[in-house]
Amino acid sequence: MNFIKLLTIFAMINLAGCAIKPWVKPYERSYLADPVMSFDPDPVSSSYMHHVYQAREGAKGAEGGGGGGCGCN
Amino acid sequence: MKQHLKQHLLKVLWVAVTLLFAASVSAKSVNQKAPEITLPGMTGKTVKLSDFRGQVVMVNFWASWCEPCRTEMPLIEDIYNKYKKIGFTVLGVNVDENPKAGKKMLKDIPVSFPVVFDSDNKMIEKYEVQAMPSTYMVDRKGNIRDIHRGYKKGDEKAYENYIRKLLRE
Amino acid sequence: MLISNWIKIGLLVVTASLHLFANATVLPEERADVLYHEYDGDGIKISGPSVLVRKNFLDKISVSANHYVDTITSASIDVRSFGSPYEEERTQQSIGVDLLNEKSIISFSYTNSSENDYEANTYYFGISQDFFGSMTNVSLGFAIGDDEIRATGNEELAEKMDRQNYRLSISQILTKKLIMGINIETVTEEGYLQNPYRKSRFIVGGSTQFRDEVYPRTKTSDAVSIRLKYHLPYRAAVHTEFRYYSDSWDIDARNIEFGYTHPLEEYPLSFEVKYRFYSQNEAEFFYDSIIGDQSPTEFHGRDKELSEYESTTYGVGVRWDFLPDGWGFLERASVSLNYDLIEFTYESFRDATQSDAGDGGDYVVGKEPFFEFDANVIRFFFTAVY
Numbered sequence: 001m002n003f004i005k006l007l008t009i010f011a012m013i014n015l016a017g018c019a020i021k022p023w024v025k026p027y028e029r030s031y032l033a034d035p036v037m038s039f040d041p042d043p044v045s046s047s048y049m050h051h052v053y054q055a056r057e058g059a060k061g062a063e064g065g066g067g068g069g070c071g072c073n
Numbered sequence: 074m075k076q077h078l079k080q081h082l083l084k085v086l087w088v089a090v091t092l093l094f095a096a097s098v099s100a101k102s103v104n105q106k107a108p109e110i111t112l113p114g115m116t117g118k119t120v121k122l123s124d125f126r127g128q129v130v131m132v133n134f135w136a137s138w139c140e141p142c143r144t145e146m147p148l149i150e151d152i153y154n155k156y157k158k159i160g161f162t163v164l165g166v167n168v169d170e171n172p173k174a175g176k177k178m179l180k181d182i183p184v185s186f187p188v189v190f191d192s193d194n195k196m197i198e199k200y201e202v203q204a205m206p207s208t209y210m211v212d213r214k215g216n217i218r219d220i221h222r223g224y225k226k227g228d229e230k231a232y233e234n235y236i237r238k239l240l241r242e
Numbered sequence: 243m244l245i246s247n248w249i250k251i252g253l254l255v256v257t258a259s260l261h262l263f264a265n266a267t268v269l270p271e272e273r274a275d276v277l278y279h280e281y282d283g284d285g286i287k288i289s290g291p292s293v294l295v296r297k298n299f300l301d302k303i304s305v306s307a308n309h310y311v312d313t314i315t316s317a318s319i320d321v322r323s324f325g326s327p328y329e330e331e332r333t334q335q336s337i338g339v340d341l342l343n344e345k346s347i348i349s350f351s352y353t354n355s356s357e358n359d360y361e362a363n364t365y366y367f368g369i370s371q372d373f374f375g376s377m378t379n380v381s382l383g384f385a386i387g388d389d390e391i392r393a394t395g396n397e398e399l400a401e402k403m404d405r406q407n408y409r410l411s412i413s414q415i416l417t418k419k420l421i422m423g424i425n426i427e428t429v430t431e432e433g434y435l436q437n438p439y440r441k442s443r444f445i446v447g448g449s450t451q452f453r454d455e456v457y458p459r460t461k462t463s464d465a466v467s468i469r470l471k472y473h474l475p476y477r478a479a480v481h482t483e484f485r486y487y488s489d490s491w492d493i494d495a496r497n498i499e500f501g502y503t504h505p506l507e508e509y510p511l512s513f514e515v516k517y518r519f520y521s522q523n524e525a526e527f528f529y530d531s532i533i534g535d536q537s538p539t540e541f542h543g544r545d546k547e548l549s550e551y552e553s554t555t556y557g558v559g560v561r562w563d564f565l566p567d568g569w570g571f572l573e574r575a576s577v578s579l580n581y582d583l584i585e586f587t588y589e590s591f592r593d594a595t596q597s598d599a600g601d602g603g604d605y606v607v608g609k610e611p612f613f614e615f616d617a618n619v620i621r622f623f624f625t626a627v628y
Contacts, residue, residue, distance in 0.1 A: 021375075022374055022375025022376075022377045023377075024375075024377055024415045024416075024417060024418055025194075025197075025198075025202070025375070026202060026203055026204050026205050026207075026375065026376060027134065027136060027168045027194060027197050027202055027205055028194070028418050029138070029205070029415075029418070030136060030138040030169065030170060030174075030418075031418055031419045031473040032415060032418065032419070032421060032473070033138040033139060033140075034138065034473060034477065034479075036473070036477065036478065036479040036503045036505055036512070037421060037471055037473055037479055039413070039421070039423055039469065039471060039481075042275065042578065042623070042625065043275075043294070044275040044277045044292055044294045044308070044623065045275075045277060045578070045580065045621050045623055048277065048279050048292060048621060049582070049619070049621075052281060052584075052617075052619055053520075056547065056553070056584070056586070056617070057495070057520055057522065057547065057553065058487075058489075058493045058495055058522045058525070058547045058548060059463075059465060059485070059487035059493070059495035059497070059520070059522060060429065060463065060465065060487070061407070061409075061427035061428070061429050061463060061464075061465035061487065062409075062425040062426060062427040062465035062466055062467040062485055062487075063425070063467070064411060064423055064425045064467065064469065203375060204376070223268075225268070225301050226301050227301070
């Protein structure tokens with residue numbers, strides 16, 4: 001089953017690969033290159049907030065950003 | 074509810090994977106005639122790539138918002154000064170939507186080689202540029218001989234080596 | 243099918259097509275951050291520094307190290323209900339290496355967290371790559387961890403816990419001004435999952451007894467989040483994030499966030515505001531109080547993070563770029579101050595200190611008002627990019 005899905009994915013890659021072109025060109029990224037557009041401009045600061053929320057809330061995960069989880073109480 | 078979430082996740086993944094691989098890369102390739110560039114320069118006067126026929130031309134596409142472009146600008150100026158007397162020139166193509174942004178950057182980082190302003194991105198589209206900055210080495214006959222995508226520390230040495238090679242031809 | 247399986251398939255596909263559609267990518271920038279953090283809420287004060295330094299070598303290797311300390315003094319609701327105030331310190335250190343090979347970044351990291359009664363080690367492996375004219379970035383991560391749990395005042399307790407995280411992140415440029423991020427994460431935990439200092443509340447013959455909680459020894463959770471960030475017509479950005487969480491203890495949670503970032507043109511100052519709302523329902527074995535001597539189910543717990551509740555965050559921040567054009571070897575430097583107010587309102591966890599059984603409060607046991615508290619969080623940090 002997984003194998004079939006995998007094959008389908010590959011088939012789609014090959015088809016789509018010829019059809020679609022990147023629609024935002026590398027030279028059209030003046031707004032996106034602006035530092036205000038960074039999802040995570042300050043990793044130290046945001047990972048601290050994630051830690052606060054993880055300690056006080058039942059939910060965890062999918063916060064974005066790197067790192068390996070902390071395993072602390 | 075849980076089953077529901079999983080199904081949604083699968084859909085998200087599916088779309089993501091499809092999007093992901095819907096990639097297509099076609100580009101101006103080497104050993105092809107360099108498309109003509111006709112654009113206003115610093116003074117507003119039109120500058121053409123063909124004006125430099127007979128010289129080795131390094132066409133450098135840059136923008137003020139592009140960090141590595143800023144980094145390599147003074148290094149390109151050094152290369153220009155080193156080889157300009159022996160049949161070499163740089164043609165800087167600024168692709169900022171507003172040419173004022175490009176001119177402001179040139180105030181901070183002055184250069185002496187010719188710079189043109191491609192505000193509506195017509196030229197850069199012709200070159201099918203895939204990274205910022207992008208550097209095209211054009212030989213004396215007007216053919217693209219090398220395409221360099223992006224800039225990282227040490228790339229200026231690669232530029233110089235290629236320029237020397239083309240100058241010897 | 244488990245999400246982790248999908249992530250494995252993703253990993254396979256990504257690896258298989260590495261050279262097909264990949265674009266050049268770059269290492270993270272070299273910077274140092276020194277953060278002072280302070281949390282104050284529900285009788286708990288936690289403060290300390292966090293220092294992160296990143297250095298790149300040969301444009302191929304990036305090494306980062308983080309040193310983090312929590313100094314804790316606690317007289318929380320649990321302490322006020324049945325315990326005694328305590329002070330402790332947690333130290334967390336991590337080291338990470340990112341390797342750039344033309345088209346992808348491979349990351350490894352090791353983290354150790356150490357307290358007098360809790361020791362945790364985490365090993366992380368990740369791969370990240372740009373695709374599709376650099377419009378898409380995909381990263382996959384896997385973390386494995388083992389924890390050792392002890393308890394002050396209970397020499398016999400020596401427990402273990404194993405953790406595994408599977409993570410998939412996609413960031414996608416949608417338009418010239420809009421970017422999207424999707425994160426999916428599955429966590430499995432096995433072993434001693436409870437807090438040895440927290441207790442269940444039994445009401446036997448009109449009097450209150452606090453007894454040890456009994457938790458399941460496994461937990462699996464799935465979380466998926468989507469976030470969007472949009473550049474406004476003038477120089478400012480808005481962002482939103484939504485996350486859904488679901489676990490095998492029957493906790494479903496969701497949170498939504500909105501934020502606005504506004505840099506000033508004339509001054510090197512930047513402001514941000516944020517609003518976040520979180521809510522969850524209770525775990526299947528959460529009981530605020532159990533009437534009688536016997537728990538109705540095999541597992542029982544009164545940890546307030548297992549109850550039904552909401553939290554609302556209001557945040558403000560300011561950043562001053564005092565060296566926007568650099569100085570010497572510094573490319574730029576800034577200081578930032580962030581303040582967050584978090585309001586927690588519980589809907590099934592009651593304030594046991596107000597019961598007439600123990601401290602002579604005004605309320606009948608099990609009918610006390612629901613607990614609530616506000617927390618103040620301060621982050622003050624200095625950043626240097628070189």
